Amino acid sequence: MKILKKNQISGPHKDLSIYIHIPFCEKICPYCDFNKYSKVDELIPDFTQSLIKEIQINSKEFKNSKIVTISLGGGTPSYINNQDLISVFDSIKNNYYLDDEFEFSIEINPADLDDSKLELYEEIGINRVSVGGQSFDNKILKKLGRNHDSEILIKSLELLSNSYIDNINLDLIFGVPSQTLTQWENSLKMFLNFSFPHLSTYLLTFEPKTKFYKDLNQRRIFEPKENEIINMFNLTKEILNNNNYSQYEISNWAKKDRESIHNLRYWNSENYLGFGPGSSSHIDGRRMKNISSLKKYIQLCKNKINPDELYSEISTMTEEEKMIEYVMLNLRLKKGIEHEDFQRKFDNVFTLKFRDMLEELNNNFLIKSNSKSTSLTNKGKLLSDYIFSKFTEEISL
Numbered sequence: 001m002k003i004l005k006k007n008q009i010s011g012p013h014k015d016l017s018i019y020i021h022i023p024f025c026e027k028i029c030p031y032c033d034f035n036k037y038s039k040v041d042e043l044i045p046d047f048t049q050s051l052i053k054e055i056q057i058n059s060k061e062f063k064n065s066k067i068v069t070i071s072l073g074g075g076t077p078s079y080i081n082n083q084d085l086i087s088v089f090d091s092i093k094n095n096y097y098l099d100d101e102f103e104f105s106i107e108i109n110p111a112d113l114d115d116s117k118l119e120l121y122e123e124i125g126i127n128r129v130s131v132g133g134q135s136f137d138n139k140i141l142k143k144l145g146r147n148h149d150s151e152i153l154i155k156s157l158e159l160l161s162n163s164y165i166d167n168i169n170l171d172l173i174f175g176v177p178s179q180t181l182t183q184w185e186n187s188l189k190m191f192l193n194f195s196f197p198h199l200s201t202y203l204l205t206f207e208p209k210t211k212f213y214k215d216l217n218q219r220r221i222f223e224p225k226e227n228e229i230i231n232m233f234n235l236t237k238e239i240l241n242n243n244n245y246s247q248y249e250i251s252n253w254a255k256k257d258r259e260s261i262h263n264l265r266y267w268n269s270e271n272y273l274g275f276g277p278g279s280s281s282h283i284d285g286r287r288m289k290n291i292s293s294l295k296k297y298i299q300l301c302k303n304k305i306n307p308d309e310l311y312s313e314i315s316t317m318t319e320e321e322k323m324i325e326y327v328m329l330n331l332r333l334k335k336g337i338e339h340e341d342f343q344r345k346f347d348n349v350f351t352l353k354f355r356d357m358l359e360e361l362n363n364n365f366l367i368k369s370n371s372k373s374t375s376l377t378n379k380g381k382l383l384s385d386y387i388f389s390k391f392t393e394e395i396s397l
């Protein structure tokens, strides 16, 4: 017989994911446009109490839900101390019904990892670790403004390799100004040495409000040439495919059955709750975004709040918005858009609705379509933003 813990009730439960945003970093990387803060460590205790309060007040509405994944992201979740992390996890455990086997992942900075952190992760049930490595090349790490070098990265990966955790992801970035194909190749090969089941490869983008964006506009740094990006992209595919990794999403590679369950739930538009400043939630077509300001978040949580007061945006998606999101998220995935699924969801025949556009994209070798599904080709993955904008235009007409 299953023993129910506090706040766990019998009966059917809807699957739900939880994302927790820990917005602290030791220093700010010049390319980063996440909601993050550095040099405000004095706010961490108040932030932790606020987070716990937000987690508690939301739980009443979701008492019939079953938590199937929890993801700690940021910022840098490994930056906060062990006691704060235990308090946050206890508040989830005491207020939500956790599935018997839920994916529980944490993003870590290589410089933060040590034995005591690993012991804690094991104690609270963390079973997936994602390492923000970015590169094994010291020149590239310096350019990216990271607070670790290649030696620290390798040490942290070795520590993980010898630990209880076998579900490990590494993040690597390509398309960094001045990065050579050989530097990228070396990083990929270094990753292979560890035989981890998952790799995320991100193309660096120059987002407004970042230092890199300013540097680019003032010609202090230069974007890599298009053919350099294509070469890195193709090399990634060649090396990873040859080593049994499948590109199940544009930026994500996994060995068989080792995909990130939490991320797949985002891409499949499943329900999730976000806690912490700037985090987003999606519940049955309703989207909510928390206020981004850390200080305002703490201030609001100190008062008696109801969950809606923390949101800076609440919207119910229109059918058009749902379709745009569905097309974009599914085209990012290897399986692509399954025509029957599209028809079931939108009462519309995919191949008829987009007939002319599909023909044009097909003729340009950007998509591959058969009677059952449509997905991006290799060339299409490189030009995904263009393809998404074509679909968005067509749906918004």
Ligand code: SF4
Pocket (backbone or CB within 6 Å): 024, 025, 027, 028, 029, 032, 033, 034, 036, 074, 075, 076, 109, 132
């Ligand atoms: S550590 Fe991560 S979240 Fe923090 S500034 Fe760097 S890229 Fe952004």
